[in-house]
């Protein structure tokens with residue numbers, strides 16, 4: 001499903017998976033649950049492109065519904081993998097997940113990202129630390145379209161909310177993240193769970209900020 005000129009969401013993948021379309025290459029943000037790679041490749045082919053065009057895989061965090069088919073995607077495409085330092089350790093199998101387990105198929109992260117980095121992809125993607133849901137959760141902000149791929153630090157299931165409490169690593173940080181993202185004021189948040197808002201989302205985020213601050 002097309003979200004913006006650059007962003008397409010892979011339909012029916014739990015965890016929210018987004019293909020970013022560039023003239024020379026494609027990128028992916030988050031991979032969905034294990035076994036989603038066929039749906040990712042079907043979307044890529046529906047755009048008239050090849051799986052081998054996928055050069056970059058950006059990860060918001062290391063939960064299984066976000067990195068589930070990372071090993072299969074990397075094996076098939078050789079794409080470079082981007083993640084925040086703590087999340088990268090979980091993905092590489094050197095650190096336990098917050099659930100206390102190690103990933104079954106470790107993947108080496110090619111580039112560790114941090115707050116303020118602007119990746120030279122798709123006209124500039126700003127990395128925004130948005131801790132709380134997990135220890136090192138980040139969002140990716142597509143500057144040209146003011147579209148923010150939020151992972152799970154915002155959720156749009158029964159209306160807009162912050163990280164779901166029972167899946168939240170640090171509640172205080174999660175509230176601070178809502179305030180930070182409201183201040184950023186993206187037009188189009190794209191969620192790991194729930195439909196993307198396209199355009200004019202800043203007001204809804206401001207309302208959420210007021211709610212969590214009260």
Ligand SMILES: [Zn+2]
Nearest residue numbers: 015065152192
């Ligand atoms: Zn998730």
